[in-house]
Amino acid sequence: MDLMHILSTDSEGFPRRAVLRVFTDWLRDGHADVVRDTEWFVATVLQAVSRDLDWEVRVQGLELARVFLTQALGQPSLHCPYTVGLPRASSPRPHPEFLQTLCRLPLFEFAFCALLDCDRPVAQKACDLLLFLRDKTVPCSSPREAGDSPNSASVEAALQRWREGEQAQPLGDLDPEAMLAILRALDLEGLQGRLAKSSDHVEKSPQSLLQDMLATVGVLEENEADCY
Structure with a gap:
């Protein structure tokens, strides 16, 4: 797909943004x-995108991910193959097969890592997306059931990495x-409130500035040190 090639390789930000809007x-x-x-x-x-x-x-x-989740969990569409057999939007229980699909996709990990993105709009969008996902999926499982999950140790390890700022680390199979x-x-909710009240210092942090510089000039990863 030519547009996918543009998204993956074009050095200019504008074409990549345009492709994502089309997608x-x-x-x-x-x-x-x-x-x-x-x-x-x-x-x-x-x-x-990640x-x-x-x-x-x-x-x-993240907006594309929200559209995907909205179609599959909130507003089923005839065009979405994962809405076949799904309950109506009023039902609190998503289809188990879709939850398995969601775990295979990089969607959750992408949004999870974006929570600590150095650019505040990204973190806000990720927070909104995960709140939507939680509201649509968590009611299908009680806290006790989640605590009995065989992957509870990996969950705690992932949360610990996240708390320590290692959000770039993969979550692994969930x-x-x-x-x-x-x-x-x-x-x-607490994170959403802090992001809404905070100033733009996150968006203007050195890490964010470096990313903007790299995105503008299209520098490859091995040349990142030249920007310091």
């Missing part, structure tokens, strides 16, 4: 190239109960 519209409208394999499409796009240094690209990637346990453990 988001395709997902929302049920474009034939998306319906053919929605899981592959979402996974491939988010993998490319490596992008442009914060606007990452925000748009089953649905582990994913729900992480969502339940995070103080997303």
